[in-house]
Amino acid sequence: MPMLAEVVDAVVGADTHRDTHEIEIAHPTGAPITTTSIDNDSSGYAELLAWIVDHAPGPRVVVAIEGTRSYGAGLARALTEAGLTVIECEQPSRTARRGRGKSDAIDAHLAVLSALQLDADRLPTPRADGDREALRVLLTARDELTTTGTAQTNRLKALLLVGDDTDRELARGKLTENDLATIVRRKQRRDATREQAVRQASCVGSRWRCARGVASSRKTGPSCRPSSTTSHQGSPTDAGSARSAPPRSSCRSRIPAGAATTPRSPPSAGSARSRPAADKPPVTGSTAAATAP
Numbered sequence: 001m002p003m004l005a006e007v008v009d010a011v012v013g014a015d016t017h018r019d020t021h022e023i024e025i026a027h028p029t030g031a032p033i034t035t036t037s038i039d040n041d042s043s044g045y046a047e048l049l050a051w052i053v054d055h056a057p058g059p060r061v062v063v064a065i066e067g068t069r070s071y072g073a074g075l076a077r078a079l080t081e082a083g084l085t086v087i088e089c090e091q092p093s094r095t096a097r098r099g100r101g102k103s104d105a106i107d108a109h110l111a112v113l114s115a116l117q118l119d120a121d122r123l124p125t126p127r128a129d130g131d132r133e134a135l136r137v138l139l140t141a142r143d144e145l146t147t148t149g150t151a152q153t154n155r156l157k158a159l160l161l162v163g164d165d166t167d168r169e170l171a172r173g174k175l176t177e178n179d180l181a182t183i184v185r186r187k188q189r190r191d192a193t194r195e196q197a198v199r200q201a202s203c204v205g206s207r208w209r210c211a212r213g214v215a216s217s218r219k220t221g222p223s224c225r226p227s228s229t230t231s232h233q234g235s236p237t238d239a240g241s242a243r244s245a246p247p248r249s250s251c252r253s254r255i256p257a258g259a260a261t262t263p264r265s266p267p268s269a270g271s272a273r274s275r276p277a278a279d280k281p282p283v284t285g286s287t288a289a290a291t292a293p
Contacts, residue, residue: 002120004115004116006120010028010033011026011028011062011115012026012062012063013026013063013109013112014064014111015104016071018071022105023038023051024105025055028116032109037104038051045078049082061084062115063084064089066090068086068088069127080126087123087126088125089111090114156175156183
């Protein structure tokens with residue numbers, strides 16, 4: 001199985017950063033040819049392509065980029081679209097840096113050396129865009145929701161463990177939707193002392209936030225889809241107004257039903273006098289002229 005150094009004319013190593021990238025081009029033996037620094041934007045990518053054409057000793061060029069899904073994502077896309085072979089380079093380990101120091105130019109050279117030691121038939125190509133990247137984003141969002149929900153549940157159970165017998169009973173089992181609703185609606189006792197009132201108010205507030213967080217993490221998905229119906233609880237007037245309400249995104253905070261259907265204040269007496277009566281025809285310009293004294 002041939003090594004990459006045996007089938008290429010030059011290797012380009014890129015140490016990527018937020019604003020600039022450090023680039024080195026080298027011979028297959030690992031001897032540097034020259035180095036440069038480019039901006040992390042479209043003009044910098046075009047400058048790099050022209051720079052590679054000017055300094056590459058042959059047409060077979062491979063580019064090793066560190067962080068192809070981070071700061072080097074734009075550079076990897078631009079070079080791939082230009083027809084160059086792009087491979088993903090891992091961050092240098094402490095063993096590789098030992099005795100060399102740490103700088104952007106050194107990291108770019110280590111990227112070249114790491115690429116030259118790879119098998120030509122087993123190159124680590126960057127992760128592709130499209131469906132694969134969309135799936136990665138969804139999996140990351142699901143993991144984040146799972147972690148958040150677990151943390152909120154653990155925090156809520158820790159608060160319940162220091163409560164009364166009812167709280168400790170809730171903390172022993174799995175928290176259901178009814179349990180969370182009960183915790184949110186819990187009120188402070190009237191016969192509590194000042195110390196108990198302050199402590200209970202603090203605990204109830206924390207329980208409310210934790211319970212709402214747990215319920216939200218259970219109901220919220222990784223995507224934001226518009227909701228075709230809006231749930232309102234209240235009078236038949238509220239239900240009628242809810243049918244005519246426009247769809248809203250499920251990621252927005254819910255508006256209380258009372259706030260959405262609050263009636264307007266009645267008109268003042270002065271405004272009522274200025275309006276024409278319902279049984280009288282509207283006053284036109286000719287009517288006004290005929291009735292004028």
